[in-house]
Amino acid sequence: MKKHNFNPGPATIPPSVLEEAAHGLLEYRGSGLSFAELSHRAPQVMAVVEEASTLVKTLYGFGDQYEVIWMQGGASAQLAIAPMNLLDEEHSVALINTGYWATKAIKAAGEIGRVAVLASSEQSRFDHIPKNWTLPADAQYLHLISNETIDGTQWQEYPDVAVPIVADMTSDFLTRPLPLEKFGLIFASAQKNFGIAGCTCVVINKDWLHARKKRAIPTIFDYQTHIETQSLYHTAPTFPIYVACLVLRWTLAQGGLAVMAQRNAEKAALLYNEIDENPLFTGSVQSADRSLMNACFRITKPELEEVFLNFTGQHDVVGIKGFPTVGGFRASMYNALPLESVQVLVDLMRDFAKKY
Known part of the structure; x- marks a missing residue:
């Protein structure tokens, strides 16, 4: 799969x-x-x-x-x-x-x-x-x-x-x-x-x-x-x-770069909205300078970081572990990543928050 x-x-x-x-x-x-x-x-x-x-x-x-x-x-x-x-x-x-x-x-x-x-x-x-x-x-x-x-x-x-x-x-x-x-x-x-x-x-x-x-x-x-x-x-x-x-x-x-820009903005908005609204997660970067490509965020209960990584991995989401010197999570949303994948991650964040 x-x-x-x-x-x-x-x-x-x-x-x-x-x-x-x-x-x-x-x-x-x-x-x-x-x-x-x-x-x-x-x-x-x-x-x-x-x-x-x-x-x-x-x-x-x-x-x-x-x-x-x-x-x-x-x-x-x-x-x-x-x-x-x-x-x-x-x-x-x-x-x-x-x-x-x-x-x-x-x-x-x-x-x-x-x-x-x-x-x-x-x-x-x-x-x-x-x-x-x-x-x-x-x-x-x-x-x-x-x-x-x-x-x-x-x-x-x-x-x-x-x-x-x-x-x-x-x-x-x-x-x-x-x-x-x-x-x-x-x-x-x-x-x-x-x-x-x-x-x-x-x-x-x-x-x-x-x-x-x-x-x-x-x-x-x-x-x-x-x-x-x-x-x-x-x-x-x-x-x-x-x-x-x-x-x-x-x-x-x-459709070229204008279409890529529109799609990337949609993906980033979907994920950042969840980061901002979900009490279990918080963004690492001030809103005005947030990357549309690499969304960095943390969990408000650090003891659940590995638990969340395991949870997402069990549902076929890979690659969100943050860089070793930074920690937390990083979701990279390049041109070829479909909006549907971002929706899957957002749904998992919501499910995880309901449980924890």
Whole structure:
């Protein structure tokens, strides 16, 4: 029986995508080979890479000044690769500490160059996104974690600043339309909203990239290397890109990002309403900054935490245990998770409250 999958990533994949990916893994379109067996320079693979890039641009409406490339190493690698490419020795990268991934970004960028931490919500256990901060005059760009997967906060609106925004969108990529003019670079690893683990999508404003005073970095980490070789400088993670392409097709066929945003808002409202109304549970994040992707909450009777986890597990709900350093519960509701699964979780919360 299929589970109700609230895992934070790797996460839910549309059933139709899994079916098509399974066929492609066995044999791809009469080639006599699995897609995973094809050369990364085979015409079939190159066509999939190009289609996946085109679909990202189509779904968001990116113009010709933006380039889409596919890289390895996940978001963690991009925390270092981005400042390698974008930060010169005369400027700083501005960051706001909103949680686990912002903390990692601060450390990674600090190993490359100067970092200005503008504000932090660490003292309140990252229960909100700081609003009162000033961008320093020497900031080259503002690095934001669009959605904190572990702590459960999300930028509902992106700030107006005088420099480009570099955004780690790993857990809310392809979930809503964006004010594109604000961004110089966006990156997201695939295992949340658009595929399986193994590839990372990077969207770059080429005009901004070319205007940077470049520091000396290894060729393999240079964004321009991957732009010029159409993401095929080395052996690309071909099967993860293929699955990403299938999910991108599915996203477009569902109606695009506006439809994804509407569905995600409905799912989040259903769960947060229950969290707020059920006396046995309480939210971990202030209402204005709650993530639509990762709802973090706690039980008001801590001795029942494991009991509730066992109860939901017995009813085929998986993946809601909070991150070890945070505790509590976390329900991840990415694009492919159906509303029906959220309703099942809400019903279980109500039943559990009646019993306890």
